[in-house]
Amino acid sequence: MTTAPLTWLQIFRLGLAQAALGAVVVLTTSTLNRIMVVELALPGALVALHYAMQVLRPRLGHGSDVGGRRIPWIIGGMATLAFGGVGAALATAMMGTFFWQGIALAIVSFFMIGVGVGACGTTLLVLLAKRVNERRRAAAATIVWVTMIFGFIVTTAISGYFLDPYSPSRLVAVAAAVSIIAMTITTVAVWNIEGSEPEHVTQTATASSRDTSFVTVLTEVWA
Secondary structure: OOOOOOOOOHHHHHHHHHHHHHHHHHHHHHHHHHOOOOOOOOOHHHHHHHHHHHHHHHHHHHHHHHHOOOOOHHHHHHHHHHHHHHHHHHHHHHOOOOOOHHHHHHHHHHHHHHHHHHHHHHHHHHHHHOOHHHHHHHHHHHHHHHHHHHHHHHHHHHHHHHOOOOHHHHHHHHHHHHHHHHHHHHHHOOOOOOOOOHHHHHOOOOOOOEEEEOHHHHHHHOO
């Protein structure tokens, strides 16, 4: 008995989750970054912090690959990303009057964004790779990434419309709305998509995780 491969509908649902992830990311790394750099004359170091957190992705990918359920990590990562997105918008709005408090909140928020992207995005891709039939993998990857780009475009257009005229309170409201919608879409899209792993699959994966440590795998890849 093996776990059933994902259907085209399930693949498209994962694409929606990836699009929701991209919606929050593009708002924080593009819109908020532009406001901080252009309007507040700050360097783009906070967005760099989000990218620095991506060093966690190999470890997250290994953990997802050797056993355990993945949906809780996808939803949990999306929740972390959503809270980070709202926090980053609030921090940006604060910087005009409470500069250092805003900077402190922004550091925490962009850290959460980086961790959330890694946990949600990496685990989703592992699930896709593990559960898609080999003949469908190229098309599945295309669907997921094109859907994510669609999420970028739609979020940029809609958020730009609602941010005009700009105000700090409007920025926070738009970020909160995007995060809530993204969290809802992700939860609905991945709900019950993983199914229940057969017992022997879980046991085999657990044994594999004991036999093959992350350091061993990383050493092999590096070599």
